Amino acid sequence: MTRPCRSALYIPAANARAMEKARDLPADAIIFDLEDAVAPAEKEAARALLEAALKADYGRRLKILRINALETEWGQGDAALATRLPVDAVLLPKVGGPADLDALAGLVEAPFWAMIETPAGVLNAAAIAAHPRLEGMVMGTNDLAKELGARFRPDRLPMIAALGACLLAARAEGRVILDGVYNAFRDEEGLRAEAEQGRDMGFDGKTLIHPSQLSVANAVFAPTEAELDLARRQIAAFEAAEAEGRGVAVLDGRIVENLHVAAARRSLARAKAIEEAGF
Template sequence: MNALQHPPRRSALYVPASNPRALAKVGGLDADAVVFDLEDAVAPEMKEAARSHLLQVFEARRPGPHYRVVRINAIGGADFDADMRTVARCRPDALLVPKIGSANDVRFLSEAALRHGLGAELRLWLMVETADALAALDDIVRAGLGARPRLEALVVGTNDLAKETGVFAGDGRCYLVPWLMGVVLNAKRHGVCVLDGVWNDFADTAGFDAEALQSSRMAFDGKTLIHPSQIAPANAAFSPSAAALEEARAIVAAFELPRHAGAGVINLEGRMVERLHLAQAQRLLSLQAAIEARGRGR
């Protein structure tokens, strides 16, 4: 399996569940996913109010194309059980869990989900934001794929990684890149989606564009966002370009010619093209079809 079997996840916007005005605007946004945040974006004294606001949003059942995710507080914390009860009532598409550090955390979470009556239709997103998570990532992913809810996506928490380790996060994230590529590699190996961390300065659009381009070249499936102004550039960065689509269609068409039936390698306008390139082209076209289908669903 590979991550393109999932719907597009180019843009995942964090929305504080404690902010009714922000919650009211969600339906008009073009993000592929909306992450209703009960964790970092909510002050401790606002946690209960945030859960109440979130219930109102889901009970309203407003139409929208978004994949709806709820980020809860860390397992074992004071808000964990209350958050899980809220998720059980809201029934989002996915649950995003922060501060995961081991496969045992995933197993604990799975038991808690069962205890709270969360069904198999719920999907699991996990934050990768600690040194422990990086060190145990393969075990964590394997546990997640065997868990209920089943793991669907890894989400990098670059701010927390930098805070915990002290690594310098500037200069194009050059010191973070080895860790980020490790997360991407693990996700691709196991066929789960992988989303890059946030760009903090939403007023710096050029900086965001540069980091989103870097993310797409590193094979992230999308990026987490903190402001609606970042949605359109994120969607553009993680969508196939017109040139890439043209090339992909040419490769598929060439392999469909009768004279190339059963061929492992063909000559396409002076270039050697193998079946691995055909598979890449088909994945790209599948992604584009999924993006277009999502657009029609708005």
């Protein structure tokens, strides 16, 4: 991952004011949504609004366009629009297998992201993650819960197997993967708990439905000062051990090996990328 993806905010493409305000929001990524957030009667107008909005500068924010599924009456038109827009990636909903991405490959040149929100998508996550045009995956936990018949639990126990399978697939191929949304946007404590769970599992960041959720996601998915201090000391201790001809160091009573140093360097690189983002 060359840039942070702590927070990815869905913005309805039918809402010109929201797209304008997004240019100043502390979001690592903006997902301009032509799918669920836009009513059928507004689909055509939303395309025109989005095309106008993307003439403006969104800074270092990753610009992702979520189109409608290709088999819908709007999918082909959305894909055609994507070829004209300065977006960083196209997010395809309800990806069930690599064939869905193959169908998109002939229509757009931008990199792909895949929404994993069906049982088929979870079961085929490894093949989806291996697609050569894919850069990232997004968990669509609301649709997935509906498909599974799962009940809501704060610990997300019914979803853990699916989340873990997709995380493994993404990591095996070096893809970015974002956790699903937290629906109760006024519940900051609940959002923080779920974001921390996703962070601890290994997700790169969280998708969000409201600007008020940005500060929590940005804080949770960023290395803490204590973590950065430990990372620097681990690197220093290991380099000192290497200089003495040893392959293992001891710091604070714990072994430090190559794998710990690699993780430490990733944390420092992540912190630098966040600093460069400016928020």
